[in-house]
Amino acid sequence: MTPPIDRSALMSTYRDPSVTFVSGSGAVLVDDAGREYLDFLSGLAVTSLGHAHPAVTSALCTQAGQLLHVSNLFGNEIGPEVAAVLDQLIGDGTRVGGQVFFANSGAEANECAIKLARKWAGRGRGAVVATWDGFHGRTLATLAATGQPEKQVGFDPLPEGFSHVPYGDLAAMDEACDPERVGAVLIEPIQGEAGVIVPSSDYLAGLRQLCTDRGILLIVDEVQTGLGRTGRWFGFHHAGIEPDIVTMAKALGNGVPVGACWARPEVAAAFSPGDHGSTFGGQPLAMAAARATLRTMIEIDAPAQARRAGERLTSRLAALPRVVAVRGPGLLVAAVLDGSYAGEAVARMLEAGLVANAPRTDTVRFAPPLVVTDAQIDEAVAIVGRVLDGFEPAPGTGGSG
Numbered sequence: 001m002t003p004p005i006d007r008s009a010l011m012s013t014y015r016d017p018s019v020t021f022v023s024g025s026g027a028v029l030v031d032d033a034g035r036e037y038l039d040f041l042s043g044l045a046v047t048s049l050g051h052a053h054p055a056v057t058s059a060l061c062t063q064a065g066q067l068l069h070v071s072n073l074f075g076n077e078i079g080p081e082v083a084a085v086l087d088q089l090i091g092d093g094t095r096v097g098g099q100v101f102f103a104n105s106g107a108e109a110n111e112c113a114i115k116l117a118r119k120w121a122g123r124g125r126g127a128v129v130a131t132w133d134g135f136h137g138r139t140l141a142t143l144a145a146t147g148q149p150e151k152q153v154g155f156d157p158l159p160e161g162f163s164h165v166p167y168g169d170l171a172a173m174d175e176a177c178d179p180e181r182v183g184a185v186l187i188e189p190i191q192g193e194a195g196v197i198v199p200s201s202d203y204l205a206g207l208r209q210l211c212t213d214r215g216i217l218l219i220v221d222e223v224q225t226g227l228g229r230t231g232r233w234f235g236f237h238h239a240g241i242e243p244d245i246v247t248m249a250k251a252l253g254n255g256v257p258v259g260a261c262w263a264r265p266e267v268a269a270a271f272s273p274g275d276h277g278s279t280f281g282g283q284p285l286a287m288a289a290a291r292a293t294l295r296t297m298i299e300i301d302a303p304a305q306a307r308r309a310g311e312r313l314t315s316r317l318a319a320l321p322r323v324v325a326v327r328g329p330g331l332l333v334a335a336v337l338d339g340s341y342a343g344e345a346v347a348r349m350l351e352a353g354l355v356a357n358a359p360r361t362d363t364v365r366f367a368p369p370l371v372v373t374d375a376q377i378d379e380a381v382a383i384v385g386r387v388l389d390g391f392e393p394a395p396g397t398g399g400s401g
């Protein structure tokens with residue numbers, strides 16, 4: 001094993017990690033001692049094609065040897081193509097005619113969405129209604145949109161104009177959406193960071209109708225759910241709705257930082273040159289990664305893979321005696337345990353060679369690469385089962401021990 005890494009020059013925004021990974025391939029990670037792990041988190045739903053996918057690696061190497069950066073004052077050949085593919089995927093195979101701004105992260109994609117909505121809505125209608133427990137990023141505006149007050153403590157003053165209502169509650173949204181003040185609703189189609197909370201099937205359709213009736217924009221944050229992970233290209237496709245703005249990031253570059261904010265044409269038209277920008281957004285290296293990622297996802301029918309593998313993962317997890325419920329479509333899956341020991345459970349899973357995380361004290365989240373094999377799913381679930389069986393049964397459950 002290599003000597004421990006001195007992290008003292010890093011800010012303490014994350015707890016000290018217990019493992020350092022040095023390489024990966026597909027759904028397998030390797031640590032600095034040469035030990036292999038099954039990656040059922042994908043860097044939080046990022047590496048959907050698995051680690052070191054040859055198409056992405058080759059596109060990056062070629063592009064790095066050709067041109068990394070020229071600024072957005074000049075064109076590059078790849079960005080327009082990636083934007084057109086995204087427009088087609090948002091239309092579920094048919095071009096919508098929308099337009100894209102490229103950013104470098106999910107929070108930046110949401111910043112763009114918020115600015116665009118405010119510009120579109122005009123003065124006095126800049127308020128944005130989001131949901132409790134929702135997560136939209138850590139920049140000041142996206143933190144204000146994030147419905148988790150504990151994450152906001154210490155960062156006053158936050159930007160104004162954000163309010164929250166309970167997720168899944170259409171009546172509360174109806175009450176909050178005063179069209180004189182509110183320009184946009186910002187919503188995750190499934191709340192990922194909150195623990196894979198899936199709303200009722202008519203919730204998004206109800207929001208769409210409400211927003212249309214009041215002339216309010218519907219912004220769908222697909223940063224975690226987008227690009228095949230839930231078994232459709234986008235989470236909102238399950239609801240059959242047409243959003244006004246869609247944001248995405250995580251899976252778009254298969255690990256290379258890239259975010260995107262798409263808007264339907266009449267909304268995108270609110271931006272003029274000079275209204276928004278980014279030094280790095282849309283630069284050739286990120287675009288090369290995104291193009292290779294999207295081409296490969298289309299080639300392998302990534303949503304179908306997520307559906308098929310998701311059914312296997314979900315049904316096997318649901319059969320474990322210590323799992324009381326399983327949530328989430330495709331490969332965004334949460335297993336609810338029979339007690340509040342998820343944090344310790346994921347630590348023991350890591351020791352046993354499986355990477356997952358615990359978004360709630362009783363919930364373990366799994367987001368493996370969409371290319372995960374059946375054998376890897378079975379091996380992962382076997383590890384989960386062994387680890388959970390090692391905990392004392394919750395009182396009164398008569399658990400399997």
Ligand SMILES: Cc1ncc(COP(=O)(O)O)c(C=O)c1O
Binds near residue numbers: 135138222
């Ligand atoms: C739904 C959602 N929106 C936004 C973000 C923020 O993305 P980033 O960390 O790339 O800024 C996340 C990250 O987890 C997310 O899950």
